[in-house]
Amino acid sequence: MPTRHGWRVTIRLLEGQIPEDYTKVSERLAHSWRVHAVRVSSTKRGRVTLAATIRDPLVRIDQLPISTELLKVTVGRLETGSPWVIDFRTVPHWLNAGATQSGKSNLANALIIGLSPQPVAMVGFDLKGGVEFTPYEPRLSALATSRTECVSLLDDLVSLMVDRMAACRTAGARNIWQLSGAQRPVPVVVLVDELAELYLMADKSEKDEIAKTSTALLRVAQLGRAFGIYLFCCGQRIGSDLGPGVTALRAQCSGRICHRVNDPETATMTLGDLDPAALVSARAIASETPGVAIVAGQDGQWYRARSFYVSEQAAEVATRTYAGLTPSWAEVMAGAYCAELSDADLAEFLAPETAVLEG
Numbered sequence: 001m002p003t004r005h006g007w008r009v010t011i012r013l014l015e016g017q018i019p020e021d022y023t024k025v026s027e028r029l030a031h032s033w034r035v036h037a038v039r040v041s042s043t044k045r046g047r048v049t050l051a052a053t054i055r056d057p058l059v060r061i062d063q064l065p066i067s068t069e070l071l072k073v074t075v076g077r078l079e080t081g082s083p084w085v086i087d088f089r090t091v092p093h094w095l096n097a098g099a100t101q102s103g104k105s106n107l108a109n110a111l112i113i114g115l116s117p118q119p120v121a122m123v124g125f126d127l128k129g130g131v132e133f134t135p136y137e138p139r140l141s142a143l144a145t146s147r148t149e150c151v152s153l154l155d156d157l158v159s160l161m162v163d164r165m166a167a168c169r170t171a172g173a174r175n176i177w178q179l180s181g182a183q184r185p186v187p188v189v190v191l192v193d194e195l196a197e198l199y200l201m202a203d204k205s206e207k208d209e210i211a212k213t214s215t216a217l218l219r220v221a222q223l224g225r226a227f228g229i230y231l232f233c234c235g236q237r238i239g240s241d242l243g244p245g246v247t248a249l250r251a252q253c254s255g256r257i258c259h260r261v262n263d264p265e266t267a268t269m270t271l272g273d274l275d276p277a278a279l280v281s282a283r284a285i286a287s288e289t290p291g292v293a294i295v296a297g298q299d300g301q302w303y304r305a306r307s308f309y310v311s312e313q314a315a316e317v318a319t320r321t322y323a324g325l326t327p328s329w330a331e332v333m334a335g336a337y338c339a340e341l342s343d344a345d346l347a348e349f350l351a352p353e354t355a356v357l358e359g
């Protein structure tokens with residue numbers, strides 16, 4: 001079957017064969033077929049599909065499309081030519097790993113642009129002194145840039161979750177999406193820049209605060225999904241040496257994105273429980289292609305993907321353009337409601353705003 005970037009062939013397995021027999025030789029197949037890559041998948045027992053891509057389709061990716069569905073943002077393109085979508089309602093928590101200059105912030109920018117016109121609250125944790133997120137403050141409901149602020153913001157998030165839990169229990173709902181529109185609280189997307197900074201101890205006096213941060217973040221990850229609190233955590237290094245909190249947090253983040261990394265441990269921590277070929281592919285990402293990443297999530301498969309190029313200026317413009325949609329943190333804590341919108345209504349709601357941005 002010809003595809004947009006190559007072809008696909010489905011093969012019936014012989015007695016005793018398994019898909020891994022093909023995965024093991026996919027690199028050899030790519031060389032003998034003289035193509036960029038061969039990916040193996042198996043969606044039906046007894047069959048494997050080999051997808052060949054002739055040339056790397058991720059060489060140049062631009063033009064971020066407008067996102068019109070609630071909590072869903074198209075951030076780039078997969079190697080298959082399909083859109084790369086981050087949908088918090090399907091996969092609530094994400095780890096975004098990558099060495100310096102690998103494209104982590106670019107991806108966060110794409111996400112911020114996509115979420116800015118939506119009726120959601122965004123909050124930032126930026127222990128790099130706020131240099132990454134301060135420019136986006138007009139669209140952030142809260143921003144923590146010091147350890148004390150992080151502890152206090154996480155405390156707020158935990159108590160927000162507890163309030164929402166009580167509201168759901170009273171209404172007999174399992175999650176906020178089962179509440180009626182007028183009762184449904186605004187979804188909160190939590191953006192963390194440099195996860196390691198939250199766990200690293202400069203001196204012993206920080207021990208208690210770090211322990212509190214770690215516990216609160218883990219609670220948000222464990223229970224946030226049902227109560228409309230979603231995580232997007234970026235980090236250069238995600239290793240078990242940062243403490244048990246990181247390993248536990250990782251287990252809660254089913255969305256995994258691994259850009260080019262410097263140490264194999266970060267790749268293993270990010271993608272370790274996937275197919276070993278994903279790790280090999282992550283290690284092969286070249287520094288000349290920032291934004292290329294191995295992505296796992298929505299459908300349980302892994303893909304090579306690249307984010308759309310998004311300048312910091314474009315993200316700043318979006319955050320200023322939609323500053324009027326930012327609920328204050330006090331409003332969110334007081335139970336600000338998500339406008340009574342279905343996804344279809346939301347698409348309509350976004351249309352005029354979209355025209356402004358395009359104009």
Ligand SMILES: Nc1ncnc2c1ncn2[C@@H]1O[C@H](COP(=O)(O)OP(=O)(O)OP(=O)(O)O)[C@@H](O)[C@H]1O
Binds near residue numbers: 102309
């Ligand atoms: N998808 C992409 N396409 C083209 N260029 C990109 C892409 N993603 C990132 N870049 C470029 O690569 C460079 C590094 O990107 P970015 O700042 O996002 O990396 P980073 O991982 O956040 O680095 P740091 O940890 O140092 O902040 C930037 O100049 C950016 O413009």
